[in-house]
Amino acid sequence: MVSDNDFRIHSIDALEILDSRGNPTIRVMLVLDGGTGAVTSVPSGASTGQFEAHELRDGPQPDSAPSTQGHTRYGGRGVCRAVANVRDVIAPLLVGQDVRRQAAIDRIMLERDGTGNKAGLGANAILGVSMAVARAAAAAAGISLYASLGGSGARRLPVSMMNVLNGGLHAANGLEFQEFMIVPHGAPTFSEALRYGSETFHALRSLLHEQGHVTSVGDEGGFAPKLAGNETACALIVEAIERAGYRPGPDIAIALDPAASFFGHEGAYRLKVNGTPVTRTSDEMTALYAEWIDRYPIVSLEDGLAEDDWAGFAAQTAKLDGRLQIVGDDIFVTNPAFIERGIREKTANAVLIKLNQIGTVTETIAAVDAARRAGWSYIVSHRSGETEDTFIADFAVAMGGGQIKTGSLCRSERIAKYNRLLEIEHELGSEAEFISPFLHA
Template identity: 80%
Template sequence: MVSNADFQIRKVDALEILDSRGNPTVRVLLELEGGRTAVASVPSGASTGRFEALELRDGSDASGDALPERPRYGGKGVRRAVANVRDIIAPALIGQDVRRQAALDRLMLDLDGTENKARLGANAILGVSMAIARGAAVAAGLPLYASLGGSGARRLPVPMMNVLNGGLHAANALDFQEFMIVPHGAPTFGEALRYGSETFHALRALLHARGYVTSVGDEGGFAPDLPDNETACSLIVDAIEKAGYRPGADIAIALDPAASSFGRDGSYRLQSHGTSVTRSAHEMNELYADWIARYPIISLEDGLAEDDWAGFAKQTSRLGDRLQIVGDDIFVTNPAFIKRGIREKTANAVLIKLNQIGTVTETVAAIEAARHAGWAYVISHRSGETEDSFLADFAVAMGGGQIKTGSLCRSERIAKYNRLLEIEHELGVEAEFVSPFAVPRV
């Protein structure tokens, strides 16, 4: 029989581990009075929004300026964040009840006292917040998705699988960061994973046959040096057909240009066959409209830069009835920014990243803001990931029906897919898999 004491925190510890890019990140270990333990590891992004919560690194002070001494790990160590967990957060949490997620997250925010978590570090705070959520599930004898989402948590997400990498995620000439396949026409999550895997391997064969390299980028997608961004869309359509599926109906395309990386002052510079072309926001929107008419694209994320609010609103007005317009860097999982976007009709969907905002409670608040407005929301990983599968359970708990967690290789990505397979197996006939997308025109 579980008692209240079983939910009380006995110990909180942390250590520095490595993420999928070989950079340090924070792992938190939480022990409860009943002897049960919970562990959580924090991801890290390469393409980051300007207003994200601060990821505390040893080689930077709170302002981001480099310290004078030569730092370990090139300044990317997280011993300061680990020390903050051990010396500041842990003493305040001993004896607290892990079922009080919102109160404990608020306690950590008060301990930090800054708007962007610059004192303790969002990586320190989030690691503890995730461990608290997992501790509550372990103590209650529930899977994490049921503990966070209740008895109604049974919807498996449609995966967005990053099969071609560019931008900041690969050393090639592609400006756009992610070209994804979306197997939304599958009957189950397990079948969606199979559709994606078979298409991934068909794409590998096509790239090899056409003389392109098949090395992979940060998120496990192939990173060939293609002549332009549109060639990637054409290749994906060919791969879908080669794998035996119908482009659009079975497997569609999602794009994440991450336009902040190639946009400046309202202009966007793209490479095409070795030549640089500068476009306005209007011209970018016309480019997307042209592609949408010719390729089965159902989702467009960060098609414009994070400060181009007017351009985003025009894009949503122009294209929002034809596909999902997702804001990532412009919203950074911040409820205040999302509410502004809702007022200004900036998008019709939001990307949700736990480490952009820094606590489980604030992440849920961001999702609730999107839900209230009737917006879609996509639970997302980061390019620097770990083997922690928290995200898979979180996606099921939140019930939005979409997840971005990388390609069909690299174990830090596969860990999430395999956990979703486990959840689908656990739910059995209760599992739901419903496409959030209308079938695009092809």
């Protein structure tokens, strides 16, 4: 019989590991008095909003190894300070706490941090522990993480946005737009949707080979060919969908993440058109997207404008709302206060949800709740620097939003999330739901 003591924290430890880009990140190991253990690993982004929670890095420190003296350890990206904060600061605070009290534990860490952006302890240190607390609570109760976080009603499998072509900060190939994704929303089940996506991914690989492109991949597993321009990527995806035997739109749609903060600032957006640099205004970018929506089965547009372009986002939403999902990522950074502002100003109609942008499980759920109250869509998302941790797969099912971004159909740190969702679908059996959020496509 499980007792209350079985849910109390016995120890917390951490270590420095590597993410999918070979950069350091943090892993947290938490053990309860009853012997249950939980391990979590924290991701890291490349395209980051300026108001994201602070990821604590060591900065320039000489490597102490005799053969490498004078070199900077991991180029300054080490996380030894964050690891030390878990071991020496957070662990003593939380030993003896009941992991079922997620909000209280997260609040203890935030109060100890004492900053608005978690710069004191580091969002990576805080989040690693917060996730471990949630995972340990589920394990000690003998239930899956998605059921622990979402309750008995958590049974909706998400439609995936699968990154098949990379550009921007995720690939050095000259494309300004960061992500071109396929969305197999017309499949009857999650497992079938995964098959639709995989077959289209391999059809795209064949097309690229035939056209003489290399098929190396970017940070999130999408191909990174040197194409003539951003629109060429959309045309290629449509051709790949058809080659795989599916209907562009009803079976598999397209989602875009231009990540416009990469090429835009203060309402000016610098792109290349047929090799010629062109500067567009916010309104001109929105007009361009409107033209593409007419030509291609695009159902979602994320960060089509820069993070500082609140007026442009509002104008874009006024023009395109009802035609597609307009998603804010860098502009909201999973921060409930920014999301509430966006709701008031009608800045978007959807929000991207990233645990490490805000830094605790409790605050991430609050961000989802804000979107729900407004009737907005929300998409649980990975980061470009990922690990094998599958927390977000369970989190997506727990939150019930019906959408997830977790990368392409290759690279094990991406596939791990898809495989976890297959496990959840199998566990739910006939209770599993798979409902397209894009019924108009």
